[in-house]
Amino acid sequence: MTGPRQLDGSRRLEDFLAFSAEATAFTVFELRGTGQSQAYLNTCDGIVGTEVTDCLLDRYDAARSAVVASESTLPELLRRDILSDPQLGPVARNIAKMWFVGVWYELPRAWTEAFGAREGNATFVVSTQSYTEGLLWPAIGANPPGAKAPGFGSWAHPPRIPVFP
Amino acid sequence: MIFPRDATRRTDHKAASETFYDVVVVGSGISGAIIAEQLSQAGKRVLVLEAAADEDRSLKGYEGFLSRFYAAASKDNQSPYPHNPNAPMPRSTDARRIWPGQPDSSAYLVQNGPFSSDTTYTRVLGGTTMHWEAKTPRMLPQDFHLRTMFGLGQDWPLTYDDLSPYYVQAERELGVSADVEHQSYLGATFDPGYVFPMHELPLSYLDKVVAKGVDGTFVELDGEQFELSVRAFPQARNGVPNAAYDNGKGYVPVGAVNTHQVEEGERCQGNNNCVPLCPVQAKYHAGKTLAKALQDGRVDLLTRTVASKVLVDPATGRVDGIEVKVYQDPESPQHTTMIMRGQIFVLAANAIENPRLMLASGLSGSSGLMGRNLMDHAYLLSWALLPEMAGTFRGTNCTGGIVDLRAGSFRRQQAAFAVDIHNDGWGWATGAPYSDLVDLVDQQNLFGAELRRALPDRISRQLLLALMIDVLPNESNRVTVDPAYTDQLGNMRPVISYTVPEYTMRGVAYARQFARQVFQRLGAADHTAYDPTDGAYLTYEGEGYVIRGGNHLAGTHMMGTNSRNSVVDAQQRSWDHPNLYLVGGGSMPTIGTSNVTLTMAALCYRSAERIIAQLQDELSARLQTPAPTELPMPTVVAAS
Ligand SMILES: Cc1cc2nc3c(=O)[nH]c(=O)nc-3n(C[C@H](O)[C@H](O)[C@H](O)COP(=O)(O)OP(=O)(O)OC[C@H]3O[C@@H](n4cnc5c(N)ncnc54)[C@H](O)[C@@H]3O)c2cc1C
Ligand code: SF4
Numbered sequence: 018m019t020g021p022r023q024l025d026g027s028r029r030l031e032d033f034l035a036f037s038a039e040a041t042a043f044t045v046f047e048l049r050g051t052g053q054s055q056a057y058l059n060t061c062d063g064i065v066g067t068e069v070t071d072c073l074l075d076r077y078d079a080a081r082s083a084v085v086a087s088e089s090t091l092p093e094l095l096r097r098d099i100l101s102d103p104q105l106g107p108v109a110r111n112i113a114k115m116w117f118v119g120v121w122y123e124l125p126r127a128w129t130e131a132f133g134a135r136e137g138n139a140t141f142v143v144s145t146q147s148y149t150e151g152l153l154w155p156a157i158g159a160n161p162p163g164a165k166a167p168g169f170g171s172w173a174h175p176p177r178i179p180v181f182p
Numbered sequence: 183m184i185f186p187r188d189a190t191r192r193t194d195h196k197a198a199s200e201t202f203y204d205v206v207v208v209g210s211g212i213s214g215a216i217i218a219e220q221l222s223q224a225g226k227r228v229l230v231l232e233a234a235a236d237e238d239r240s241l242k243g244y245e246g247f248l249s250r251f252y253a254a255a256s257k258d259n260q261s262p263y264p265h266n267p268n269a270p271m272p273r274s275t276d277a278r279r280i281w282p283g284q285p286d287s288s289a290y291l292v293q294n295g296p297f298s299s300d301t302t303y304t305r306v307l308g309g310t311t312m313h314w315e316a317k318t319p320r321m322l323p324q325d326f327h328l329r330t331m332f333g334l335g336q337d338w339p340l341t342y343d344d345l346s347p348y349y350v351q352a353e354r355e356l357g358v359s360a361d362v363e364h365q366s367y368l369g370a371t372f373d374p375g376y377v378f379p380m381h382e383l384p385l386s387y388l389d390k391v392v393a394k395g396v397d398g399t400f401v402e403l404d405g406e407q408f409e410l411s412v413r414a415f416p417q418a419r420n421g422v423p424n425a426a427y428d429n430g431k432g433y434v435p436v437g438a439v440n441t442h443q444v445e446e447g448e449r450c451q452g453n454n455n456c457v458p459l460c461p462v463q464a465k466y467h468a469g470k471t472l473a474k475a476l477q478d479g480r481v482d483l484l485t486r487t488v489a490s491k492v493l494v495d496p497a498t499g500r501v502d503g504i505e506v507k508v509y510q511d512p513e514s515p516q517h518t519t520m521i522m523r524g525q526i527f528v529l530a531a532n533a534i535e536n537p538r539l540m541l542a543s544g545l546s547g548s549s550g551l552m553g554r555n556l557m558d559h560a561y562l563l564s565w566a567l568l569p570e571m572a573g574t575f576r577g578t579n580c581t582g583g584i585v586d587l588r589a590g591s592f593r594r595q596q597a598a599f600a601v602d603i604h605n606d607g608w609g610w611a612t613g614a615p616y617s618d619l620v621d622l623v624d625q626q627n628l629f630g631a632e633l634r635r636a637l638p639d640r641i642s643r644q645l646l647l648a649l650m651i652d653v654l655p656n657e658s659n660r661v662t663v664d665p666a667y668t669d670q671l672g673n674m675r676p677v678i679s680y681t682v683p684e685y686t687m688r689g690v691a692y693a694r695q696f697a698r699q700v701f702q703r704l705g706a707a708d709h710t711a712y713d714p715t716d717g718a719y720l721t722y723e724g725e726g727y728v729i730r731g732g733n734h735l736a737g738t739h740m741m742g743t744n745s746r747n748s749v750v751d752a753q754q755r756s757w758d759h760p761n762l763y764l765v766g767g768g769s770m771p772t773i774g775t776s777n778v779t780l781t782m783a784a785l786c787y788r789s790a791e792r793i794i795a796q797l798q799d800e801l802s803a804r805l806q807t808p809a810p811t812e813l814p815m816p817t818v819v820a821a822s
Binding site: 039040041042043092095096100109110113114117118120122142144145148149153154156157158159160162163164166167168169170171172173174175176178181 | 249251252253254383384385386387390421422449450451452454455459461462571572573574575576577578581605606615616619620623624627629630631632633634635637638641642
């Protein structure tokens with residue numbers, strides 16, 4: 018299942034971005050704009066291993082294909098096949114959190130007990146940019162504290178929080 | 183901060199130890215910087231000793247702090263600052279629950295309890311103002327006379343009016359943004375025509391949402407009616423200069439020591455990061471004053487130089503030197519011990535480190551009060567979700583609050599308080615917004631679009647009130663030292679014993695009710711929950727509370743009218759050692775409900791005048807009685 022992906026780095030990145038767009042409800046275009054795509058994929062690979070990442074991306078691929086013929090919605094399939102999977106669920110949630118705040122959160126104990134401890138699996142900020150590029154801030158109509166300053170007096174006006182359908 | 187090139191290297195330790203300075207200052211925080219700057223202006227030779235390393239003296243160093251902050255997984259208020267075992271400092275995340283009889287010595291502050299405080303201060307060049315929030319209210323006239331008025335605490339040997347001209351000086355140096363009409367309340371007065379250097383900073387949209395529910399509400403306390411309103415706090419951060427300042431001369435924001443905007447401090451841009459570090463230096467920090475002090479070449483600054491002992495001549499009681507430990511590498515205990523000499527000595531190392539140094543030097547003082555009466559505001563946090571999106575996480579950490587209960591006859595029974603409306607949401611209480619994200623993803627199982635919708639719903643409606651409650655002096659709240667607890671250089675660490683006084687707890691209980699009432703007015707859902715396993719959890723009359731440290735350390739070398747009721751006089755001069763000044767929050771007999779730093783800055787301007795006069799007096803006296811003034815030679819005392 019994993020063969021072709023490992024051979025083709027750009028395809029892996031595309032798939033990772035597609036899944037990330039699902040996880041965050043930001044578009045692939047917006048995700049690319051953070052400049053963090055490769056760093057996050059590398060972080061994920063570096064900690065859980067490419068095989069686990071690939072497995073997640075395969076499941077996502079499969080769900081996307083299946084949804085056409087399925088009575089379930091894509092989110093329902095993702096919940097069934099990824100988010101409730103003991104191995105893939107925590108990784109998927111970590112990818113979502115990483116996009117929002119640039120932090121890799123230490124995987125839960127249950128995960129490392131079941132699937133083995135991983136080197137570097139601690140809570141850390143992926144990079145200086147990953148903090149300032151966190152998508153949480155635009156999601157709440159704010160700036161990352163300490164960066165991308167909105168300007169004097171901006172705080173006096175009502176917030177502009179992007180309406181999300 | 184930008185210092186004249188190589189200011190910290192203009193002198194070396196050997197040359198300094200062979201110089202007899204007019205004044206030797208320990209500490210480069212706001213207190214030490216003001217004293218050094220004033221004395222330098224008066225033409226005096228000054229040596230400033232700073233325990234911290236000096237990476238931060240250029241813009242590059244400052245940006246290094248910023249990167250360290252960005253990259254820190256735990257963004258607590260010390261996260262930008264490097265660990266330095268030779269000049270260690272407390273960190274709010276250090277605080278642990280203390281069990282009776284078992285002091286917690288796991289972190290720099292040894293906490294003897296029973297209350298475990300998470301208060302902090304910063305040992306870096308420029309001191310704690312590098313990461314302070316920069317709220318700068320004056321004390322209220324009533325705060326100076328609590329003993330006379332209510333039989334509580336200690337009276338100051340000074341009045342509001344005595345201090346008023348020095349407040350003006352401090353407001354100039356710190357560059358305070360505020361409007362007089364909103365600061366003239368509860369007896370606070372200003373000279374006719376006075377305006378602050380800069381206009382008040384605009385209230386946040388969140389403040390305005392709160393104001394809609396609160397303005398015009400009355401509360402009754404001790405038979406007195408108080409009308410509430412949301413008001414802007416005076417703040418030491420750059421806003422719009424007031425053209426009417428200084429009789430129409432206007433005001434140029436402090437910090438203009440370099441032609442490059444970024445390096446000198448821009449107008450506040452709403453980075454919402456004042457604590458722990460303002461990325462553009464819109465916020466005042468002591469580096470700005472220090473830079474001025476270093477400009478004319480009369481002030482020498484030595485970093486990596488930890489004052490370890492105050493040396494006193496037993497015959498005269500005068501201080502004749504400060505022993506220092508000089509290190510190169512913060513990670514290594516290797517150091518050289520030397521003695522620095524001068525005519526007058528000023529300890530400006532803050533309200534914990536000043537008494538720590540005195541006690542470690544065996545100087546507990548004739549009053550026995552050295553290190554006692556430690557005060558620090560008790561903060562009670564209360565948090566809720568507003569019914570509407572108020573756009574939390576924008577603006578400075580705090581722009582407005584409710585200050586109408588800072589004074590009144592109710593203080594006879596219970597502590598007064600001021601209320602901050604936090605623009606940074608529940609961050610202080612719960613770790614928001616990170617904790618919200620983790621909860622929504624890991625516990626609420628939200629993903630994708632649902633998560634996107636939930637984030638602003640949970641975060642942008644947050645309201646956190648921080649109720650800052652008065653604490654009175656109490657001799658058993660104290661700093662001591664114990665040879666069992668030392669740092670890497672062998673200096674004794676501060677040992678803190680602290681209880682939150684009952685008078686404060688009465689204020690806490692009332693403050694909690696007050697917050698509930700505000701939430702009721704706003705239709706906000708109260709989410710406040712105090713964790714009984716928190717080291718700072720206390721119960722009072724059947725209810726539990728968590729009290730956060732205020733970072734407003736004071737009282738430990740209190741000023742007073744004589745050598746029995748105080749450590750220093752109204753000029754912050756030691757009663758026991760006529761050429762020693764202990765300056766900073768430690769001198770304050772009470773703290774009322776004002777963040778302490780503006781007041782300590784005012785006190786330092788006052789002391790600087792006195793020090794200049796004393797130097798003059800001692801010079802004239804020496805000229806009249808010619809005596810051998812040869813400088814004793816020993817410099818390097820020991821090496822290890
Ligand atoms: C998070 C936070 C927020 C705050 N917000 C506010 C606010 O909004 N308003 C307000 O009024 N106050 C605030 N404060 C408090 C304020 O920062 C302090 O009151 C003020 O900085 C104290 O100034 P200082 O010069 O007396 O001491 P410090 O700033 O602590 O400076 C002391 C200096 O002495 C040095 N030193 C210590 N020991 C030695 C030694 N043995 N030898 C040589 N040097 C030594 C230290 O390294 C340091 O540079 C806040 C504090 C914190 C922590
Ligand atoms: S809000 Fe931002 S720019 Fe303004 S003082 Fe605070 S950190 Fe600096």
